[in-house]
Amino acid sequence: MMPEPTGVIHDIGYRHYEGARLGRGSAFAALTVHSLRGAFGFGRTARAKIMPLLLSTIMLLPAVVSIAIMALVKQQGVKYPDYAVFMQAVLAVFLAAQSPYLVAPDLRFRVLPLYLSRPVAVLDYLGAKLAALSIAMFLVLAVPLTLLFAGELLVDLPGPPHTAEYFSAMAGAVILAVILAALGLALASFTPRRGLGVASVIAFYLFTSAVSAVFYGVFMSMGRDTAGKWAMLINPFFLVDSVQVALFGTAPSNGDGYPPGLWPCLIVVMVIAVALAGLFLRYRKAASS
Amino acid sequence: MNAVVADITYRAMLGRKRIWLLALLPAALIGMAALLRLIGGPDEHTAVILMEKFSIGTMLPLLGLIAGTGVIAPEIEDGTIIHLLAKPISRPVIALTKFVVAASLVAVFGALSTFVAAFLLIRDESGVAYGFSLGALLGGVAYAAVFMLVGVLTRHAVTVGVIYALVWEGLVGGYVPGARTFSIQQWATSIADQISSSPFLTSDVSLGFAISAMVVVTVGSLVWAGQRLRSLSLTGDE
Numbered sequence: 001m002m003p004e005p006t007g008v009i010h011d012i013g014y015r016h017y018e019g020a021r022l023g024r025g026s027a028f029a030a031l032t033v034h035s036l037r038g039a040f041g042f043g044r045t046a047r048a049k050i051m052p053l054l055l056s057t058i059m060l061l062p063a064v065v066s067i068a069i070m071a072l073v074k075q076q077g078v079k080y081p082d083y084a085v086f087m088q089a090v091l092a093v094f095l096a097a098q099s100p101y102l103v104a105p106d107l108r109f110r111v112l113p114l115y116l117s118r119p120v121a122v123l124d125y126l127g128a129k130l131a132a133l134s135i136a137m138f139l140v141l142a143v144p145l146t147l148l149f150a151g152e153l154l155v156d157l158p159g160p161p162h163t164a165e166y167f168s169a170m171a172g173a174v175i176l177a178v179i180l181a182a183l184g185l186a187l188a189s190f191t192p193r194r195g196l197g198v199a200s201v202i203a204f205y206l207f208t209s210a211v212s213a214v215f216y217g218v219f220m221s222m223g224r225d226t227a228g229k230w231a232m233l234i235n236p237f238f239l240v241d242s243v244q245v246a247l248f249g250t251a252p253s254n255g256d257g258y259p260p261g262l263w264p265c266l267i268v269v270m271v272i273a274v275a276l277a278g279l280f281l282r283y284r285k286a287a288s289s
Numbered sequence: 290m291n292a293v294v295a296d297i298t299y300r301a302m303l304g305r306k307r308i309w310l311l312a313l314l315p316a317a318l319i320g321m322a323a324l325l326r327l328i329g330g331p332d333e334h335t336a337v338i339l340m341e342k343f344s345i346g347t348m349l350p351l352l353g354l355i356a357g358t359g360v361i362a363p364e365i366e367d368g369t370i371i372h373l374l375a376k377p378i379s380r381p382v383i384a385l386t387k388f389v390v391a392a393s394l395v396a397v398f399g400a401l402s403t404f405v406a407a408f409l410l411i412r413d414e415s416g417v418a419y420g421f422s423l424g425a426l427l428g429g430v431a432y433a434a435v436f437m438l439v440g441v442l443t444r445h446a447v448t449v450g451v452i453y454a455l456v457w458e459g460l461v462g463g464y465v466p467g468a469r470t471f472s473i474q475q476w477a478t479s480i481a482d483q484i485s486s487s488p489f490l491t492s493d494v495s496l497g498f499a500i501s502a503m504v505v506v507t508v509g510s511l512v513w514a515g516q517r518l519r520s521l522s523l524t525g526d527e
Binding site: 058193198213 | 306307310314317321325329334335338339342343346347348350351354355358359362363366444445446447448451452455456459460
């Protein structure tokens, strides 16, 4: 005969969660805000704040100098639509430095299944990361533009304010932010190592900008101007600038103009689609490991 | 030099995804040279543009960055460097060995592909191929040393290296002539200019300054990295 079981479960006083259980939407929003804060180093160590804040400050410098020029000699400095192309190196460094942070630690420490055991699905996770990085890239570019515009209004240049140019540049900044974020995340997600992620994103930027510069130079010296203009579009910053030119009729910032028509817009959509498809395929694999 | 350390470092560099970045850029350079040959009469000017903009201007800093930080930064990040540092091998010797590995990789991938691409375009016309390969070789060695030092000094080695290569050499060097004097890229171009007689190539830095600066920077970085390894503190990852 078996003795009666004597074990008891003691209630040692853990409290149960009785609040409202927020659903998928809130999880998405929380992850987006967390990633966006992280992209600027908030909620991370002091060392992690140096780089994003330094780069954001560098982005402001041309706007400040431009306002000074406007105030002193009553002349426009950097034009709004040219800002992104002019500061492309800084934007690229910001993208390269921050996009691995958003994806690499989760892959490296294999915590993705923990996220996915919550109401968050793979698409939500990727959407939140993409939204966070897009907003971060947009802010880095839009804040200097807005500062510049505010400065222009305050200085009160002779002639009407360049309102149309400002809004075109802001719309261009949205497109640029989305395409850069998609490319950055797709490239960075292929390695769980942060250093290598930074290197691959920056290698992509340097590679495209060098290829476009070389082919542009060669085609121009051969007298094949049309081919040279197409070669410009290999660089993502000039690609977005050409979309700006095609959609809003701003002056091209490379001086020579771009291929006519809406082809650049189609290329932008295709690049974003390919990058997002690559990202999704990568995470379908990562989610199951 | 320590053969075992070198062997382990080579395997770590060549056995992982890093090799793709190391191999893709030289492959792209040769591919572009082939493409330019295909689309129309390749001339000396084209070759000089390709070498200056892509080979020395883009590929070399990137290779130096990937190889220079790759030999040591991942080990520090993972904390596995502790196993290496605990061995009875002098720290400067470890630094030297890692540097030799990085420099040899940059030399093979960078200088060799530069030579092949230039030779593919214009054969040995006015010494462009020889000049740029020697420039890439010496510049690559200097880049490897500097970026390895950065890898020992900071966790954000790649970002700092990128800022040096892009913002200092690219952006500031483009507008402020004085900044070009302190740019490895310009030193490499100066060496290329000295050997090649091409009229399309000009350099801002004198050869004597370029060579002495390269030696000073390479040796200085090595010594500093070795000293720094002697007092390396391992702190937790953020």
